[in-house]
Amino acid sequence: MLKETRWLWLKNPDNLTLHQQRRLSRIDSHSLWTAKAYRMRLALQLPMVRVAQLVESHLPGILAHWSAKVTNAFLEGLNRRCSATRHKARGYRSTRYFITLRYFTAAKLKIPPQANFPLAKPAVPR
Secondary structure, three states: OOOOOOOHHOOHHHHOHHHHHHHHHHOOOOOOOHHHHHHHOOOOHHHHHHHHHHHHHOOHHHHHHHHOOOHHHHHHHHHHHHHHHHHOOOOOHHHHHHHHHHHHOOOOOOOOOOOOOOOOOOOOOO
């Protein structure tokens, strides 16, 4: 039944001739292990193409990592700290206080309890 069917399993379904499509559907109806493996290959083919395109588009960065042994983990961590600070500083009216808070968290400093940072500009009397 599987004699001389090697190229049926290796070709993409779009490239099969009408005769090959009929023969493949006949074999596929018998629930063989080979047919199950073929269906699995087709199911994985599209995600693997996307992975290959992703690797190809990021290839210079991937090669730079392996040659220089440097990652962007530090910057990612710093960005995470800045985002957390931004969420923590919501509600403060002063941009100055927010920037100061960012410097403190980026340098891993503790804010002194007696620090008197202005939360807002003083109101102008009318």
